[in-house]
Amino acid sequence: MTVADVLLLALGAIAVGSGALVVTSTHLVRSGFYLVVSLGAIAGLYLVLGAELVAWVQVLVYVGAVVVLLLFAVMLTRAPIGPSADLDRPALPAAVIGAGVGLGLTALFVDAFRWTRFPSPDPGTAERLGEQIFGAWVLPFEVLSILLLSALVGAIVLSRPDIGARKAEDA
Amino acid sequence: MPLWLDLLIRVAAVMAGFLVLPLVIGQAEHKVMAHMQGRVGPMYAGAFHGWAQLIADGVKFVQKEDITPRDADRTVFRLAPIVALFPYLVVILTIPLGPGLVAQSLDIGLFLVLAVLGIGVVAVLMSAWASANKYSLLGGVRGAAQLLAYELPLVLAAASVAMAAGTLSLPGIVEAWRPWWLIWQAPAAFIFFIAGLAEIRRPPFDMPIADSELVFGYMTEYTGLRFAFFLLAEYVGIVVIAALTTVLFLGGWHGPFEEQLGWLWTLLKIFALSFVIIWFRVSYPRLREDQLQRLCWLILVPLALAQLVLTAAVKSLL
Numbered sequence A: 001m002t003v004a005d006v007l008l009l010a011l012g013a014i015a016v017g018s019g020a021l022v023v024t025s026t027h028l029v030r031s032g033f034y035l036v037v038s039l040g041a042i043a044g045l046y047l048v049l050g051a052e053l054v055a056w057v058q059v060l061v062y063v064g065a066v067v068v069l070l071l072f073a074v075m076l077t078r079a080p081i082g083p084s085a086d087l088d089r090p091a092l093p094a095a096v097i098g099a100g101v102g103l104g105l106t107a108l109f110v111d112a113f114r115w116t117r118f119p120s121p122d123p124g125t126a127e128r129l130g131e132q133i134f135g136a137w138v139l140p141f142e143v144l145s146i147l148l149l150s151a152l153v154g155a156i157v158l159s160r161p162d163i164g165a166r167k168a169e170d171a
Numbered sequence B: 001m002p003l004w005l006d007l008l009i010r011v012a013a014v015m016a017g018f019l020v021l022p023l024v025i026g027q028a029e030h031k032v033m034a035h036m037q038g039r040v041g042p043m044y045a046g047a048f049h050g051w052a053q054l055i056a057d058g059v060k061f062v063q064k065e066d067i068t069p070r071d072a073d074r075t076v077f078r079l080a081p082i083v084a085l086f087p088y089l090v091v092i093l094t095i096p097l098g099p100g101l102v103a104q105s106l107d108i109g110l111f112l113v114l115a116v117l118g119i120g121v122v123a124v125l126m127s128a129w130a131s132a133n134k135y136s137l138l139g140g141v142r143g144a145a146q147l148l149a150y151e152l153p154l155v156l157a158a159a160s161v162a163m164a165a166g167t168l169s170l171p172g173i174v175e176a177w178r179p180w181w182l183i184w185q186a187p188a189a190f191i192f193f194i195a196g197l198a199e200i201r202r203p204p205f206d207m208p209i210a211d212s213e214l215v216f217g218y219m220t221e222y223t224g225l226r227f228a229f230f231l232l233a234e235y236v237g238i239v240v241i242a243a244l245t246t247v248l249f250l251g252g253w254h255g256p257f258e259e260q261l262g263w264l265w266t267l268l269k270i271f272a273l274s275f276v277i278i279w280f281r282v283s284y285p286r287l288r289e290d291q292l293q294r295l296c297w298l299i300l301v302p303l304a305l306a307q308l309v310l311t312a313a314v315k316s317l318l
Helices: A003-024 A027-048 A052-077 A089-115 A126-136 A137-157 B004-035 B053-063 B072-093 B107-116 B120-130 B134-165 B170-176 B186-199 B225-251 B258-283 B290-316
Strands: none
Touching: A003 A027, A027 A052, A052 A126, A052 B072, A052 B107, A052 B120, A052 B134, A126 A137, B004 B053, B004 B072, B004 B225, B004 B258, B053 B072, B053 B225, B072 B107, B072 B120, B072 B225, B107 B134, B107 B170, B107 B225, B120 B134, B134 B170, B134 B186, B134 B290, B170 B225, B186 B225, B186 B258, B186 B290, B225 B258
16 A cells, blocks of 8 residues: 555545534534534545645635535524534434445445556646636536526525515515 | 755744744734834843743743633634644745745645635634633624635735736746736735735734624633634734735845845845734724625725736736
């Protein structure tokens, strides 16, 4: 095993472990912090695989913004310190479904690739990524940005009663 | 030179810079603020104009009792100051002082810097929530809203200069820099500096701390060494924002005799900008929460977008 293999295994274990803690922890806000660790470990995986830019985008967008917004929303509503007993979690069916899907996917991948060796692709530098996104994949990229824009406009319409749907007593 | 020795020297140099520069800035703040307000500031520690005041403060902080509130989430509470300090340490690693004089040169150093600075929000939320204190929580929520908002103009302004230089590497940007960029990139420099001030929560953007209404915001419950860590993070933050503005917009090591004296020019520019940051604290009253958000979304973000258009236009004309 090379150093990269060891790092991949360790980071993968951290990502999966903290991911499991996110859903099993009874501490509401701590789940959010575990999510930070999990997403950070995934950024580490990208880094080991040579995709430097993707790794830092992951940190910038997910750790720095998405999880923070999530924590922000939790703290604005209810953020108890210590375990919450009233968290609703259908444990057994979820565990069965999750484990089943995980095992199935693992079997599928092992069967599909066996021990085939692939040459590792060129490192994902900013230049190569830019060429790919704005060359070969420019149409999906633009379609995605339109989707995000419409979601943004929708969020604004929903959150502003003065331009949203008419109230019940007016109708 | 063997690899380990090279590595050791780099790590030692970064640690030295990390420990010495904030102390110099902190001491300068004591003295500059005092003289601007018609006082003399610290005079006794170290016998000559109180030069050892911050060292004495450090010794004092070590002796103080380390209190964790009873209702706090202990683990998160203790971890928060370290998470607050860590991003700045990584950023200092990538800042070039002179030609070839950088601890770790990276192809996409600018992106790393912006990404890592974003982690600071997590530390604010951690300390705010784990303190089990209403003032802390209010300060933390204000802080998170402020940091998230101002990250946008910060990134857009940095993107403008990266577009102009055609590279994301910090030494690469300094090499591509020309004096006339001072005019071309002036709005971006202004936006970056203002947004940077807000990112490190310095006055006039200290609404999350606001000592007259929130005691001390998310740092209210901290004592002793952990509180000192937060203070250190604030002063390292000044160094980092001044250094990044220098490297991105003021030409870093460019100046007379830049081959030999490049590091001196960088340091001089960093200290000049730090002086301006201290000056801001003495001059301006704190921005109210709505004024602060208004400044960001209605002035800085549109300006930054306009600067991006201008940069692209000039770049394609050349």
